[in-house]
Amino acid sequence: MSDDSLWFRPPPRPSHPPIAPTPVETPRVEISIDGQAVAVPDTATILDACRSIGIDTPTLCYLETLTPVNVCRVCVVEVKGSRTLVPACSRRVEPGMEIQTNSPRVQLSRKMVLEFLGSSVDLSTAPTALEYSSRYGANAGRYGPAKEAALAGERDAREPGHHHPPGSLHAETVAQPVKIDNNLYVRDYSKCILCYKCVEACGTDAQNTFAIAVAGRGFDARISTEDNIPLPDSACVYCGNCIGVCPTGALMFKSEYDLRQRGEWDEARQTKTDTICPYCGVGCTLSLHVQDNQIVKVTSPLDVEVTHGNLCIKGRFGYGFVQGGDPDKE
Amino acid sequence: MFGAGGGTNSYREVEETNVILLWGSNARETHPIFFHHLLRGINHGARLFTVDPRQTSSARWADVWLSLDVGTDIMLANAVGREILAAGLENREFIGHATTGIEAYKAAVEPYTLERAEQVTGVPRQAIREMAHAYAQAERAMICWTLGITEHHNGVDNVLALINLALLTGHVGRYGSGLNPLRGQNNVQGGGDMGALPDRLPGFQHVEVEEFRAKFDQRWGVKVPPKRGWNLTQMFEAMEHGELKALYVLGENPLQSEADQALARRRLENLDFMIVQDMFLTATGQMANVVLPAGAGWCESDGTVTNSERRVQRVRKAVNPPPGARDDVAILFDLAKRLGHDWGQPNSEQIWDELRALSPPHTGMSYARLEASHGLQWPCYDENDPGELFLHSRLWEQPLNGPQVAFQPVQDDPPVERLTPEFPLRLTTGRRLDDYNTGVQTSGFSSPLRRGETIDISPDDATRLGVCSGEMVRVSSRRGHVEVPVWIDERLRPGLAFMTPHFQDEVATNILTIDATDPKAGTAEFKAAAIRVDRIGAN
Amino acid sequence: MDLHFHGPDATLTERSVVDSVLGLPPSEGPGGLRITRDEGHHSLVQRSKLLPAFHAVQNRFGWIPPGAMDYICRRLSVPPAEAHGVASFYHMFTLKSTPPTVVHVCDDVACRIKGSEGLCTELQHALGAEGWKRSPCLGQCERAPAALVVRAGETPSATSVAPANSQSLLAARAADLPASADTRESIRASVPQFGSDNLRLLSRVGRVNPCSLEAYQASGGYSALTKGILQGPEAVIAEVMASKLMGRGGAAFPTGRKWEAVAKAPARPHYVVCNADESEPGTFKDRVLMEGDPFAVIEGMTIAGLATGSEQGYLYIRGEYPQATERLKHALEAARAAHLLGPKILGSSFSFDIELRSGAGAYICGEETALFNSIEGKRGEPRNKPPFPVHVGLFGKPTVINNVETLVNIPQILALGGEAYSRIGTAGSAGPKLFCVSGHVTRPGVYEVDFGITLGQLIQQAGGVAGGKAIRAVLLGGAAGSFVGPDQLNIPLSFEGTRAAGASLGSGVVLVFDESVDLADILLRIAAFFRDESCGQCVPCRVGTVRQEELLHRLRSGKPMRSYADELELLKEIGQVMRDASICGLGQAASNAVESAFATLNPMPKVAQIR
Structure with missing residues (x-):
C-alpha cells in the first residue's frame, strides 16, 4: 500500500449527504371512497387509497413485494359506472372515481369468494382467511359435505378440459396427501388457494428460479414443478421464499410441520427476534421464531430494504449448527 | 478505496x-x-x-x-x-x-x-x-x-x-x-471497520498517525503501539521463523481455511501456545492448548454487524447458548479481569457507544437510531446525519471538496504457478449456494442440494482422462494430493477444474491450493493452482 | 437465465422436429461458449414460439415426450416448470404417451341432441379409452354430430368428420383421407342461402375457389385494399367510423374507435390480431368464412394493419379447424407471393405480414387478452382490464384485435363506403350479420341477414323445426348467451333488440331445441363446459363453475340439499359472484344460460320441486 495520505486518513465529509435522484412528482387525483373525498397520487391503486384512510380491505393474493395478480377477488369494490366489481389491489385510481367498499354487492362477492375457498380448501392454518370468513359471514357448509381426498398424484395427472361429472352429492375439494420430498419444507396442496404468490416469489418478483408454475386448468389448476417431479429433482434451490409469502400454510417448514404433527407447535410459547444472518456479507435480516430455546422457523420482514422478505437456503434453513440441544434437557 | x-x-x-x-x-x-x-x-x-x-x-x-x-x-x-x-x-x-x-x-x-x-x-x-x-x-x-x-x-x-x-x-x-x-462473510466489513486490521484503529484511522492514536491512548489509558502489526500471512510466516510464539484465534479455522494446508499445519505446530475461542471444536481447535467455547454471535448475543453496503445492523440474542459456551465479549471481559483490568459487566450498547465516541464515521449511529431504521450506513457523523447512500460524492462537488484521487497503474502478472505438462490443469476454487467456507456451519443442516465434494472438470477433459462422473480420482498439486469423485460440468471449458473448500474433513481441498500471497493484503492465491488428475489404479 | 433441466436428452428425431420450427441451434464451441448474448434477457418474441414448437412435437409423436420438452425449453430459455404449466393448460397437448391416432368426439350441445353420446359409447367399445376423447364444440354444428380425427406421425393429419357415425370415423381413422381438391362443393351445404344474389359476406363461399388468389381478385378481391392504400390510413379509419361497424365477436365494440385508438397510440410497434379462435358452442360462421373465403379475412387484416400503422399481424385460429388452417396457410403464401403481404405492398410504402398461430384446445383463448398470452407462449389466462389492448396488448404493445367476421366486413365497407354500409340493418346495428343456426331446424347452416330480422323469421328461413315439433327453447348467443322461450320468437335480432329482451347476440348462435329435449341435461352440459373451460385463475369462476354444476346435478337428481327455493337462491348467489367478480367474460357469463333457463323455462324435473 502506498504512503499516499489518502490511505491514512478518511476522506473529507461531503458538503451534503448524497441522495437518490428525486422521482418526478406524481399528480394527485381526487376520488371518493364510501362518500369520503380522498386525494392520492395517480399511481396509487384503490387499495392504496383505501389504506390511506384506514379502510381495511381484505386481501389474500396481494402482497406489497409482489406484482398484483388480482386472482383471489376478495378485495373487489364497486366503482360507479363499472359493469362489474373491480379488484382494489391492482386497479389504479382515476380522477372522480366513486368507490363503494361495503355495498351489498361487494359484501356478497367477498362472502361468496370466502365460501368458495372454505368449501374447497383446508383453511385450518390460514388465520387471515378464517378471520375474513367470519367477518363476511361465509358459510362454507352450504355446498354440502366435502368429497373424499384425491389419491396421491391423482390431481396432478388431471387433463385440461375433462372432469368426472359430479357422481355424488358432495362438494369437490382440492384435498390430497401432503407432499414431503425433502427435509426442509413440505407442500400441502390441500391448503392451497392458488393465490400465485409462491410462483411469483420463485419467479421474476424475487428468486428468478422458476422451479414452480401453475399447471392444469380450471378447478384442476395447481402449483407444480415440471411434470410434478419431486423438489430435489427440480430447479428448486430451497430459498423458502415461497413459504415466506404463502398465506395459508400450504407451504410450511418441515420443522413446523413436524411439531404440528406431534401436537407440540405452540405459538403462544414462541418468541420472534430479529437478527442478521451469519453467512455471507449481504446482511439479511432474519426473524428467528424460537420455542423452548430452539429455532423452529426463520422468516424475514418485508419492509427491510436489504431483503424485501427474501432469504437464501443458508439464511432460511442453515441454523442447525446452533441447535446444540435444549440446555434444560441435557 | x-x-x-x-x-x-x-x-x-x-x-x-x-x-x-x-x-x-x-x-x-x-x-x-x-x-x-x-x-x-x-x-x-x-x-x-x-x-x-x-x-x-x-x-x-x-x-x-x-x-x-x-x-x-x-x-x-x-x-x-x-x-x-x-x-x-x-x-x-x-x-x-x-x-x-x-x-x-x-x-x-x-x-x-x-x-x-x-x-x-x-x-x-x-x-x-x-x-x-x-x-x-x-x-x-x-x-x-x-x-x-x-x-x-x-x-x-x-x-x-x-x-x-x-x-x-x-x-x-x-x-x-x-x-x-461483495463481502464474503457476515461482518467481514464490520471487522475491518472496527479496526480488526493490522494497521487500523476503528473507523479506518491509521495506527501510524499520531493524532488518531492519541484519542485512543486517552480514552483507554494505555499507549497504543505506534506501528502496524502483521497480517495473517505475515503471522504465519512469523510462526515459521519462530518470531510468533503464541496465537489467540477467535472464530477462525485457519488450519483448514489457509492455502497449502500441510504448510499451515506445520506452522501452527511450531507455536508454543495457542488459544482457540470458537463455537465449534474446529480442526484448529483440536490443536489448541486452551479452547474457550463461545456462543453464536448472531443469535446468542447482542451487538452489531456491518454488511457490504456499509449498513450497521443490530444482531440480537434469540436463544441461550449451550451449557459452557459464553458470549465472546463476556469471555474477553473475564480475560481482561484475569489480566488485572476490571471492565465491569459487558453491555453491548456501552461498548458501541465507546466506539461511537472514537470513530467519526460511526458517531451518529445510536442504538436507538439503529433500532428504528433497520440499520444505518456509514459514514454517519452525527445524530442528524442520514448516513451515506453512496460514497465519494465529494468528488463531484464544485470546487472539489478534499484531495484529488490518483490513478494507480498496475501491470499484468500471471498466476504464480504456471501450467506444465506435469500439472496441466488449472484449479480454481469457490463456494456453492448451500454451503459455506469450510462447512463448519452448513454441515449443521441437511441440504437437498448438497452432493459433497467433487472435482468439476469439462467433458473434454473427462474424455481425455477417460473418467466418468462419480469416479474417484487422485488430484495432485506440487504440494500434495487428495482423492475425490469427478463431476462433469458441461459449462466448464477444457483445462479448467473447480473445487470448493466446503468439505475439508472429507476432501482437504486446501492441501492443493498455493500459498502465494499478495504482499499488500496477505490474501492467498486460492483461485489459481496447477494440478493433475489421475485415475485411481490406472498406473 | 440459470435454468435447471432434469429430463432425458432429446432423441435426434425430437431435436429435428423442434429445430424444424425454431431453426438450427447456434453451434457451440467445445467446453462452453466464450461469449453469450441475450441469453439472460427474456426475448418475448422468441418465447412466443413455444406453442408452435409444442404443436410440431405433438403432431409428430402424438404427445410431448419429456426429452422434447426439455429441448424446447433449452432452445427458448423457458423454465421447464413454466413450459409444463403452459402445455398442461391446453386440451390438445398430451403429456403422457398416447396412441398416434385419437378421435376427438364433440359431445357439446348441438351434437348432443344429434346423438353424440351414442357415438361415444360405440367408440369406447371399438377403440377403448385411449383411442378417443370427448371434445367441447368442434364448430361443425350444422353437420352434427361431429368428430375430429387427429393422426400424429411423419405426415400428420387432422380430419373433420361431420356428420359422423362410428363407421365413418373408424374408416377415417384407418385411412388417409385426401383433402378434396375442389373445395367449393362441400361447403355449400353449410350455406343454405347459396345461390342467392343478396349475399355480401357469404357471396364467395361455395362460388369462388378459395384456393385461388386470381379467382378472389376476379370477384372483386383486393380492390378494397388498393383503395385503402390510395386513400391513406386516416381516410380508412373515417370510413370504418362512418360505417358504425361493431365487433362481431360478442362484445360489440365500435371497430372504428378501436382502430383509431391504436393508430394514435404512441408506443410502437403496433399489432393487428385476428381472433379466429371461434369456440363458443354453437358457432361456426368464422370457420365457414375462413374455409370458403380465406383471402377476404387476410384482406381485412391487411387493411387493419394499414389503418393502425402495424407491420405485423397474427391470425390465431383454433386448433380444431384443420381445413380452415390449411386454406389460410395457402392463402397467406399466395398473397405473399403476389406482394399483397410483405414489404411494400402493391408498390406502396406500406409493409405488413401475417403469422398464423394455432390454438390448442382452450375456449378461454377466444378472450382477447388470453389470446395474447397464448400467442406469447403462456397459459391462456386473461389479463385484468384496464389496461385495454388498444394500449397494452400483444407483447405489451398497442393492438387491434378483431374477430374474423368483423374483418370480412371491412372490404365491404371500403367498397360500399362507410355511410352506405351504415344504412344496412337497424339504427343501432349497422350491416349484414351472420347467424349460426343449428339444432332442430330443417336447414341448419350459416345465414346472412340484415340486422333487425326477428328470431322467428330466421328460424322460418331455416325451414322451421324439423318434423313439425314444437320449439322448447332457443339458445341465443351460445353457451355464454341465454335461453329464450317459444314466446319470445319476436325478438328482433339486433344489438339493441336483444338487449331490450335481456338477451344478447353473442357470437350469433341460434341453437333450436324442440320439445323432445331434456333441458336439464343441456344445462348440465353447459355448466360442465364452463367448469372445463375456466382457466382456473380467479376464485369466483374456478370454484363457482364447479359449485354451479354440482347444484344443478343435485336438482336434476332430485336431491336438493335444502328446499328447492334455497337451492335457487344459492344458484343466484353463485351466478352473481361469478358475474360481478370474475376477471373475464367467461366467468361473468358462466351463469347466463342457466339463470335464463330457470327464469322462464322451468328446466328441472318436477321431482326436484317436491321438497
Missing part, C-alpha cells in the same frame, strides 16, 4: 443502474440476496457483463460473458482502459477535476491492445471492446467483485485495475455508479 474500505453504493442502486460488470463473482450462489437486487436491475433493462473463467449461474444471466483465463484480470482491465482511451470515451471533465496521474495511466495501459488481451485472456476482442464501450458510455455503471478478484497473489493490484476504470469514466461518487466488493 480512497481512504475508506467499503462498497461505494447501496444495494438499491444496482436496481437502477444501466451497466453492471460482475467481475470474479458468482453472486447468484455466494450472495443470493444481493443478486436479487441485481436481477431487478436486469429486469429494469440493465446490461450485465460477467467476467469469470467459469460460466457460473451468474454468468448465465449476462448479456455478455467474458471467459478469461484464470489470473488475467489485469490484462483484461487494462485493455478495457486502453480501449476506452483509444475510443475517446474517457470522462475528461471528471479526470481533470478529481484525479491525478492520468498520463501515467495512459502510458501504462498503452501496450494492452485488444489483440494482445485476446491472446492472453482468451476473451474475443469484440467482447472486450463491447464491454469497454458499454461501461464508458453508460449513464450509470457499477463494477461489483468478490474473491475472484482478491484471492490472487496480486489481489490488491487487481482491485486497483478496476478502480482505475471507474476513475477513467467517472463511474464513482454518483447514484448508481460505483465500485462494490
Whole structure:
C-alpha cells in the first residue's frame, strides 16, 4: 500500500449527504371512497387509497413485494359506472372515481369468494382467511359435505378440459396427501388457494428460479414443478421464499410441520427476534421464531430494504449448527 | 478505496443502474440476496457483463460473458482502459477535476491492445471492446467483485485495475455508479471497520498517525503501539521463523481455511501456545492448548454487524447458548479481569457507544437510531446525519471538496504457478449456494442440494482422462494430493477444474491450493493452482 | 437465465422436429461458449414460439415426450416448470404417451341432441379409452354430430368428420383421407342461402375457389385494399367510423374507435390480431368464412394493419379447424407471393405480414387478452382490464384485435363506403350479420341477414323445426348467451333488440331445441363446459363453475340439499359472484344460460320441486 495520505486518513465529509435522484412528482387525483373525498397520487391503486384512510380491505393474493395478480377477488369494490366489481389491489385510481367498499354487492362477492375457498380448501392454518370468513359471514357448509381426498398424484395427472361429472352429492375439494420430498419444507396442496404468490416469489418478483408454475386448468389448476417431479429433482434451490409469502400454510417448514404433527407447535410459547444472518456479507435480516430455546422457523420482514422478505437456503434453513440441544434437557 | 474500505453504493442502486460488470463473482450462489437486487436491475433493462473463467449461474444471466483465463484480470482491465482511451470515451471533465496521474495511466495501459488481451485472456476482442464501450458510455455503471478478484497473489493490484476504470469514466461518487466488493462473510466489513486490521484503529484511522492514536491512548489509558502489526500471512510466516510464539484465534479455522494446508499445519505446530475461542471444536481447535467455547454471535448475543453496503445492523440474542459456551465479549471481559483490568459487566450498547465516541464515521449511529431504521450506513457523523447512500460524492462537488484521487497503474502478472505438462490443469476454487467456507456451519443442516465434494472438470477433459462422473480420482498439486469423485460440468471449458473448500474433513481441498500471497493484503492465491488428475489404479 | 433441466436428452428425431420450427441451434464451441448474448434477457418474441414448437412435437409423436420438452425449453430459455404449466393448460397437448391416432368426439350441445353420446359409447367399445376423447364444440354444428380425427406421425393429419357415425370415423381413422381438391362443393351445404344474389359476406363461399388468389381478385378481391392504400390510413379509419361497424365477436365494440385508438397510440410497434379462435358452442360462421373465403379475412387484416400503422399481424385460429388452417396457410403464401403481404405492398410504402398461430384446445383463448398470452407462449389466462389492448396488448404493445367476421366486413365497407354500409340493418346495428343456426331446424347452416330480422323469421328461413315439433327453447348467443322461450320468437335480432329482451347476440348462435329435449341435461352440459373451460385463475369462476354444476346435478337428481327455493337462491348467489367478480367474460357469463333457463323455462324435473 502506498504512503499516499489518502490511505491514512478518511476522506473529507461531503458538503451534503448524497441522495437518490428525486422521482418526478406524481399528480394527485381526487376520488371518493364510501362518500369520503380522498386525494392520492395517480399511481396509487384503490387499495392504496383505501389504506390511506384506514379502510381495511381484505386481501389474500396481494402482497406489497409482489406484482398484483388480482386472482383471489376478495378485495373487489364497486366503482360507479363499472359493469362489474373491480379488484382494489391492482386497479389504479382515476380522477372522480366513486368507490363503494361495503355495498351489498361487494359484501356478497367477498362472502361468496370466502365460501368458495372454505368449501374447497383446508383453511385450518390460514388465520387471515378464517378471520375474513367470519367477518363476511361465509358459510362454507352450504355446498354440502366435502368429497373424499384425491389419491396421491391423482390431481396432478388431471387433463385440461375433462372432469368426472359430479357422481355424488358432495362438494369437490382440492384435498390430497401432503407432499414431503425433502427435509426442509413440505407442500400441502390441500391448503392451497392458488393465490400465485409462491410462483411469483420463485419467479421474476424475487428468486428468478422458476422451479414452480401453475399447471392444469380450471378447478384442476395447481402449483407444480415440471411434470410434478419431486423438489430435489427440480430447479428448486430451497430459498423458502415461497413459504415466506404463502398465506395459508400450504407451504410450511418441515420443522413446523413436524411439531404440528406431534401436537407440540405452540405459538403462544414462541418468541420472534430479529437478527442478521451469519453467512455471507449481504446482511439479511432474519426473524428467528424460537420455542423452548430452539429455532423452529426463520422468516424475514418485508419492509427491510436489504431483503424485501427474501432469504437464501443458508439464511432460511442453515441454523442447525446452533441447535446444540435444549440446555434444560441435557 | 480512497481512504475508506467499503462498497461505494447501496444495494438499491444496482436496481437502477444501466451497466453492471460482475467481475470474479458468482453472486447468484455466494450472495443470493444481493443478486436479487441485481436481477431487478436486469429486469429494469440493465446490461450485465460477467467476467469469470467459469460460466457460473451468474454468468448465465449476462448479456455478455467474458471467459478469461484464470489470473488475467489485469490484462483484461487494462485493455478495457486502453480501449476506452483509444475510443475517446474517457470522462475528461471528471479526470481533470478529481484525479491525478492520468498520463501515467495512459502510458501504462498503452501496450494492452485488444489483440494482445485476446491472446492472453482468451476473451474475443469484440467482447472486450463491447464491454469497454458499454461501461464508458453508460449513464450509470457499477463494477461489483468478490474473491475472484482478491484471492490472487496480486489481489490488491487487481482491485486497483478496476478502480482505475471507474476513475477513467467517472463511474464513482454518483447514484448508481460505483465500485462494490461483495463481502464474503457476515461482518467481514464490520471487522475491518472496527479496526480488526493490522494497521487500523476503528473507523479506518491509521495506527501510524499520531493524532488518531492519541484519542485512543486517552480514552483507554494505555499507549497504543505506534506501528502496524502483521497480517495473517505475515503471522504465519512469523510462526515459521519462530518470531510468533503464541496465537489467540477467535472464530477462525485457519488450519483448514489457509492455502497449502500441510504448510499451515506445520506452522501452527511450531507455536508454543495457542488459544482457540470458537463455537465449534474446529480442526484448529483440536490443536489448541486452551479452547474457550463461545456462543453464536448472531443469535446468542447482542451487538452489531456491518454488511457490504456499509449498513450497521443490530444482531440480537434469540436463544441461550449451550451449557459452557459464553458470549465472546463476556469471555474477553473475564480475560481482561484475569489480566488485572476490571471492565465491569459487558453491555453491548456501552461498548458501541465507546466506539461511537472514537470513530467519526460511526458517531451518529445510536442504538436507538439503529433500532428504528433497520440499520444505518456509514459514514454517519452525527445524530442528524442520514448516513451515506453512496460514497465519494465529494468528488463531484464544485470546487472539489478534499484531495484529488490518483490513478494507480498496475501491470499484468500471471498466476504464480504456471501450467506444465506435469500439472496441466488449472484449479480454481469457490463456494456453492448451500454451503459455506469450510462447512463448519452448513454441515449443521441437511441440504437437498448438497452432493459433497467433487472435482468439476469439462467433458473434454473427462474424455481425455477417460473418467466418468462419480469416479474417484487422485488430484495432485506440487504440494500434495487428495482423492475425490469427478463431476462433469458441461459449462466448464477444457483445462479448467473447480473445487470448493466446503468439505475439508472429507476432501482437504486446501492441501492443493498455493500459498502465494499478495504482499499488500496477505490474501492467498486460492483461485489459481496447477494440478493433475489421475485415475485411481490406472498406473 | 440459470435454468435447471432434469429430463432425458432429446432423441435426434425430437431435436429435428423442434429445430424444424425454431431453426438450427447456434453451434457451440467445445467446453462452453466464450461469449453469450441475450441469453439472460427474456426475448418475448422468441418465447412466443413455444406453442408452435409444442404443436410440431405433438403432431409428430402424438404427445410431448419429456426429452422434447426439455429441448424446447433449452432452445427458448423457458423454465421447464413454466413450459409444463403452459402445455398442461391446453386440451390438445398430451403429456403422457398416447396412441398416434385419437378421435376427438364433440359431445357439446348441438351434437348432443344429434346423438353424440351414442357415438361415444360405440367408440369406447371399438377403440377403448385411449383411442378417443370427448371434445367441447368442434364448430361443425350444422353437420352434427361431429368428430375430429387427429393422426400424429411423419405426415400428420387432422380430419373433420361431420356428420359422423362410428363407421365413418373408424374408416377415417384407418385411412388417409385426401383433402378434396375442389373445395367449393362441400361447403355449400353449410350455406343454405347459396345461390342467392343478396349475399355480401357469404357471396364467395361455395362460388369462388378459395384456393385461388386470381379467382378472389376476379370477384372483386383486393380492390378494397388498393383503395385503402390510395386513400391513406386516416381516410380508412373515417370510413370504418362512418360505417358504425361493431365487433362481431360478442362484445360489440365500435371497430372504428378501436382502430383509431391504436393508430394514435404512441408506443410502437403496433399489432393487428385476428381472433379466429371461434369456440363458443354453437358457432361456426368464422370457420365457414375462413374455409370458403380465406383471402377476404387476410384482406381485412391487411387493411387493419394499414389503418393502425402495424407491420405485423397474427391470425390465431383454433386448433380444431384443420381445413380452415390449411386454406389460410395457402392463402397467406399466395398473397405473399403476389406482394399483397410483405414489404411494400402493391408498390406502396406500406409493409405488413401475417403469422398464423394455432390454438390448442382452450375456449378461454377466444378472450382477447388470453389470446395474447397464448400467442406469447403462456397459459391462456386473461389479463385484468384496464389496461385495454388498444394500449397494452400483444407483447405489451398497442393492438387491434378483431374477430374474423368483423374483418370480412371491412372490404365491404371500403367498397360500399362507410355511410352506405351504415344504412344496412337497424339504427343501432349497422350491416349484414351472420347467424349460426343449428339444432332442430330443417336447414341448419350459416345465414346472412340484415340486422333487425326477428328470431322467428330466421328460424322460418331455416325451414322451421324439423318434423313439425314444437320449439322448447332457443339458445341465443351460445353457451355464454341465454335461453329464450317459444314466446319470445319476436325478438328482433339486433344489438339493441336483444338487449331490450335481456338477451344478447353473442357470437350469433341460434341453437333450436324442440320439445323432445331434456333441458336439464343441456344445462348440465353447459355448466360442465364452463367448469372445463375456466382457466382456473380467479376464485369466483374456478370454484363457482364447479359449485354451479354440482347444484344443478343435485336438482336434476332430485336431491336438493335444502328446499328447492334455497337451492335457487344459492344458484343466484353463485351466478352473481361469478358475474360481478370474475376477471373475464367467461366467468361473468358462466351463469347466463342457466339463470335464463330457470327464469322462464322451468328446466328441472318436477321431482326436484317436491321438497
